[in-house]
Amino acid sequence: xxxxxxxxxxxxxFTERIILASIIFFVLGIVIFAQVFSLQVLNFDNYESAALxxxxxxxxxxxxxxxxxxxxxxxxxxxxxxxxxxxVPSRIKNLDELLEHISSFINLEDLKIEDFRLQFSEAKKFxxxxxxxxxxxxxxxxxxxxxxxxxxxxxxxxRYLRNSLYPELFSHALGYVGNPSxxxxxxxxTQLSSLNNIEQTYTSGLIEGKIGAENIYDTFLxxxxxxxxxxxxxxxxxxxxxxxxxxxxxxDLYTSLDLASHQxxxxxxxxxxxxxxxxxxxxxxxxxxxxxxTFSSNKLSNGISxxxxxxxxxxxxxxxxxxxxxxxYPPASAIKPAIAIYGLDNRLIDWKFSIEDPGFFVLPxxxxxxxxxxxxxxxxxxxxxxxxxxxxxxxxxxxxRSDIKSLKNYFKDFGLGKKACLDCFNEDSVFVPEPEWKIxxxxxxxxxxxxxxxxxxQGYLIATPVQLAKYAYILANKGAHKDLSLTFDSTKDLKExxxxxxxxxxxxxxxxxxxxxxxxxxxxARRLKNLKTFTVAAKTGTAELVSLESKEDYEETRLxxxxxxxxxxxxxxxxxxxxxxxxxxxxxxxxxxSVAGPIAIDVLEALIK
Amino acid sequence: xxxxxxxxxxxxxxxxxxxxxxxxxxLGLFFLYSASQGDLSIFLKQSAFVVIGLGLMMLISQxxxxxxxxxxxxxxxxxxxxxxxxIFFGPTINGANRWIDLGVTTIQPSEFCKIFLPVFLxxxxxxxxxxxxxxSTLIPVLIIFACFMLVSLQPDLGTATLILLSGLFILxxxxxxxxxIGISFGVFILSLPFLWNNFxxxxxxxxxxxxxxxxxxxxxxxxxxxxxxxxxxxxxFFGKGFGEGTQAxxxxxxxxxxxxxxxxxxxxxxxxxxxxxxxxYFFIFFRCIYLAITARDRFCRLxxxxxxxxxxxxxxINVGMVIGILPVVGMPLPFISQGGSSIISFxxxxxxxxxxxxxxxxIPR
Numbered sequence: 001x002x003x004x005x006x007x008x009x010x011x012x013x014f015t016e017r018i019i020l021a022s023i024i025f026f027v028l029g030i031v032i033f034a035q036v037f038s039l040q041v042l043n044f045d046n047y048e049s050a051a052l053x054x055x056x057x058x059x060x061x062x063x064x065x066x067x068x069x070x071x072x073x074x075x076x077x078x079x080x081x082x083x084x085x086x087x088v089p090s091r092i093k094n095l096d097e098l099l100e101h102i103s104s105f106i107n108l109e110d111l112k113i114e115d116f117r118l119q120f121s122e123a124k125k126f127x128x129x130x131x132x133x134x135x136x137x138x139x140x141x142x143x144x145x146x147x148x149x150x151x152x153x154x155x156x157x158x159r160y161l162r163n164s165l166y167p168e169l170f171s172h173a174l175g176y177v178g179n180p181s182x183x184x185x186x187x188x189x190t191q192l193s194s195l196n197n198i199e200q201t202y203t204s205g206l207i208e209g210k211i212g213a214e215n216i217y218d219t220f221l222x223x224x225x226x227x228x229x230x231x232x233x234x235x236x237x238x239x240x241x242x243x244x245x246x247x248x249x250x251x252d253l254y255t256s257l258d259l260a261s262h263q264x265x266x267x268x269x270x271x272x273x274x275x276x277x278x279x280x281x282x283x284x285x286x287x288x289x290x291x292x293x294t295f296s297s298n299k300l301s302n303g304i305s306x307x308x309x310x311x312x313x314x315x316x317x318x319x320x321x322x323x324x325x326x327x328x329y330p331p332a333s334a335i336k337p338a339i340a341i342y343g344l345d346n347r348l349i350d351w352k353f354s355i356e357d358p359g360f361f362v363l364p365x366x367x368x369x370x371x372x373x374x375x376x377x378x379x380x381x382x383x384x385x386x387x388x389x390x391x392x393x394x395x396x397x398x399x400x401r402s403d404i405k406s407l408k409n410y411f412k413d414f415g416l417g418k419k420a421c422l423d424c425f426n427e428d429s430v431f432v433p434e435p436e437w438k439i440x441x442x443x444x445x446x447x448x449x450x451x452x453x454x455x456x457x458q459g460y461l462i463a464t465p466v467q468l469a470k471y472a473y474i475l476a477n478k479g480a481h482k483d484l485s486l487t488f489d490s491t492k493d494l495k496e497x498x499x500x501x502x503x504x505x506x507x508x509x510x511x512x513x514x515x516x517x518x519x520x521x522x523x524x525a526r527r528l529k530n531l532k533t534f535t536v537a538a539k540t541g542t543a544e545l546v547s548l549e550s551k552e553d554y555e556e557t558r559l560x561x562x563x564x565x566x567x568x569x570x571x572x573x574x575x576x577x578x579x580x581x582x583x584x585x586x587x588x589x590x591x592x593x594s595v596a597g598p599i600a601i602d603v604l605e606a607l608i609k
Numbered sequence: 610x611x612x613x614x615x616x617x618x619x620x621x622x623x624x625x626x627x628x629x630x631x632x633x634x635x636l637g638l639f640f641l642y643s644a645s646q647g648d649l650s651i652f653l654k655q656s657a658f659v660v661i662g663l664g665l666m667m668l669i670s671q672x673x674x675x676x677x678x679x680x681x682x683x684x685x686x687x688x689x690x691x692x693x694x695x696i697f698f699g700p701t702i703n704g705a706n707r708w709i710d711l712g713v714t715t716i717q718p719s720e721f722c723k724i725f726l727p728v729f730l731x732x733x734x735x736x737x738x739x740x741x742x743x744x745s746t747l748i749p750v751l752i753i754f755a756c757f758m759l760v761s762l763q764p765d766l767g768t769a770t771l772i773l774l775s776g777l778f779i780l781x782x783x784x785x786x787x788x789x790i791g792i793s794f795g796v797f798i799l800s801l802p803f804l805w806n807n808f809x810x811x812x813x814x815x816x817x818x819x820x821x822x823x824x825x826x827x828x829x830x831x832x833x834x835x836x837x838x839x840x841x842x843x844x845x846f847f848g849k850g851f852g853e854g855t856q857a858x859x860x861x862x863x864x865x866x867x868x869x870x871x872x873x874x875x876x877x878x879x880x881x882x883x884x885x886x887x888x889x890y891f892f893i894f895f896r897c898i899y900l901a902i903t904a905r906d907r908f909c910r911l912x913x914x915x916x917x918x919x920x921x922x923x924x925x926i927n928v929g930m931v932i933g934i935l936p937v938v939g940m941p942l943p944f945i946s947q948g949g950s951s952i953i954s955f956x957x958x959x960x961x962x963x964x965x966x967x968x969x970x971x972i973p974r
């Protein structure tokens with residue numbers, strides 16, 4: 001009886017509770033239905049347009065990059081159309097399967113699979129497209145066209161390859177292009193925030209100038225994006241495509257660079273390490289800007305194999321190093337005209353003043369000996385002879401009389417220790433040595449001997465080839481100068497050197513003495529005399545890399561080609577009214593006159609012709 | 610119900626449940642085909658599971674409930690052993706150890722725990738007299754908590770929550786006194802901050818935070834919810850039609866074949882499709898409630914009642930998540946989402962329900 005009673009109680013309790021639970025879940029069901037009703041009926045319009053927005057892709061249209069010309073309107077860099085096979089990694093589940101399938105009708109032998117796998121996972125992460133093969137053949141294009149429907153995430157599109165017509169001649173000056181950096185993408189993200197399929201949009205053929213003028217003038221060259229809207233159906237097929245705004249094509253860049261002089265520079269350098277910079281004196285524009293050895297900018301722009309890239313990177317000649325902008329070289333004797341101007345301007349010397357040159361200079365303070373390059377010396381030497389024959393003793397003496405605090409300002413006036421060029425890529429401004437600098441850098445006080453070394457452009461004095469070219473330009477134009485640039489920029493100010501006592505006559509004599517470096521029978525570059533058809537003023541320099549006490553030591557170091565002296569020359573012509581100034585540095589070239597000199601003449605010849 | 614009575618054997622089945630589950634399964638295959646963008650391999654595999662599952666359900670309906678009473682302990686402990694094997698020896702997929710690889714397919718033993726735990730607890734409790742005393746309450750509570758912890762370790766918060774619920778349903782239906790329920794609920798509410806700080810992984814906290822403010826991070830963890838709401842909302846009254854859902858097909862909708870398949874249904878078949886779906890689920894649920902109330906004995910009542918509550922709560926949690934009123938946890942839509950273990954476990958559950966509902970005994974236990 002009690003069992004039946006207990007059962008009755010249990011059944012009642014169970015029934016009550018399960019009905020309670022059912023009611024709770026029924027109410028939850030109503031809540032769900034209410035929410036679905038709210039989504040699908042009350043807010044249908046909002047969600048419908050949101051879904052429509054999702055399937056409407058707004059894509060950027062890549063503007064065509066501007067063409068780069070030389071000063072005679074020769075095309076240096078243009079774009080060539082290329083049909084590229086492009087994949088969308090985020091929609092690809094199995095890369096190997098895809099590649100196998102595609103390689104059955106498109107030749108993928110050149111694909112570096114390991115590199116590609118890395119690029120693939122990177123692109124997948126950021127939902128970017130990835131170019132599988134550039135410039136496919138007409139036949140491959142047709143083969144893909146008939147099979148295209150099998151590949152949802154692969155397409156062929158016309159893109160442009162950046163093409164330098166002279167890939168080796170302008171690789172440092174104009175640079176190369178590449179995929180945009182993260183910073184570029186971030187700035188574009190803000191600029192184009194209305195586009196929804198953002199990352200993929202950006203990389204649709206987007207390129208960015210990496211170095212050189214391509215980088216400096218990137219905004220100018222690249223133009224502005226246009227946009228197009230593409231509506232896709234539920235299977236991702238394009239239903240319609242509409243151009244919303246047309247792209248603004250990139251502007252063409254007319255540079256001051258001169259093609260012929262680059263060709264001359266390239267063949268004269270013969271792949272040796274060094275740099276050549278030439279300036280148009282009329283405008284202060286750079287006409288030749290060449291760093292050697294060089295590389296093909298086209299390969300860098302449009303794809304280079306890892307092996308080839310590694311070879312370039314690891315080459316001891318460092319072809320990627322822009323020697324014209326960043327190479328630090330002692331100007332050596334090429335600095336002597338500047339020291340001479342300092343001496344004349346401060347009335348430390350005049351043209352009549354002369355010294356007896358025994359072949360060395362003795363520093364009175366400690367008896368230290370500073371040697372001339374010529375054993376036995378140049379005898380009785382005045383300024384004219386000192387420049388022509390490059391007497392070290394004379395300039396040691398003059399530097400000894402100088403005040404470094406004042407001298408350093410003259411170096412700066414001649415363009416050392418600051419950027420020479422307004423629109424050059426990644427220029428090294430280097431520095432002008434002075435007592436404060438030495439304390440800071442070397443934790444050592446300035447010695448008189450340090451100033452003496454500056455007199456022959458050695459010691460702490462260093463300059464880049466572009467700075468040397470600017471210096472040559474200032475000398476050539478008798479102090480009047482503009483900042484250098486790669487274009488004919490007419491807005492640049494004409495600056496004068498602030499000299500106290502220097503006369504036009506002094507300038508003329510400096511020029512004469514520099515002409516005599518070549519034309520004179522004792523000039524250090526007299527061998528150049530017969531190489532040219534016009535008169536050239538020059539000053540050679542031979543930059544010592546190791547300081548040596550004796551001739552024997554010197555001969556020994558010559559055996560190691562990397563310790564040989566750098567050959568330096570600055571030159572301008574045609575005289576007496578120079579149109580171009582040039583600087584040449586040949587690393588370990590040993591002789592400014594006989595190694596750097598002919599190169600400078602070749603370049604001037606090409607420019608003047 | 611017994612049209613084969615005159616034969617030497619009887620087939621035990623419930624026509625209402627059979628046909629509504631058959632309808633739901635067929636509908637499920639149809640939806641899955643669309644949600645997987647016509648991927649035949651997914652469709653065929655799932656079809657195999659449906660056919661096997663329906664057969665299994667019929668098979669399981671045949672033995673007398675007494676059989677399940679006898680095997681309740683065995684089934685439960687085997688399931689627990691499999692869960693432990695999965696944790697230690699199973700393959701790690703997306704950082705979780707939930708599966709055992711059988712070669713042809715993988716199984717997820719925790720899905721079966723939500724079925725065999727209630728059966729096991731029912732068998733345990735019916736042997737205790739009413740009202741259930743403190744000891745008879747404490748042991749099940751400890752077992753439930755142990756199961757919950759074990760599955761949480763995998764980690765699989767969705768299934769663990771369901772297992773916890775399945776155990777609590779049993780205790781509730783078995784007559785746990787109201788005061789105890791009230792006190793436990795109070796303790797749970799008070800310990801929420803502690804649980805939040807010590808128990809939830811950062812991504813789980815993020816999901817809950819996202820639920821409260823989905824717009825805070827539209828491209829991060831709010832993405833799933835935002836996109837599934839767009840999918841459902843853009844469906845309107847009648848939907849965009851079979852295979853025309855742009856949200857799923859253009860990859861905006863995540864996990865469209867599994868946990869978020871409800872959104873695909875909403876997008877392609879609209880309020881109309883969802884209404885039919887919900888009516889079917891609630892029809893099955895209420896049919897089970899009726900069967901539970903009219904079941905022959907206490908064991909059957911408890912098992913039918915708790916399994917039907919597990920079934921409907923799986924539906925409610927899944928849909929609640931998809932429409933953005935519950936946090937995102939891994940929870941399949943019963944009979945529809947892709948996934949063998951989930952669908953098979955529900956066929957087994959309904960097999961047991963039908964067995965218990967259709968074997969009548971005149972003398973109450």
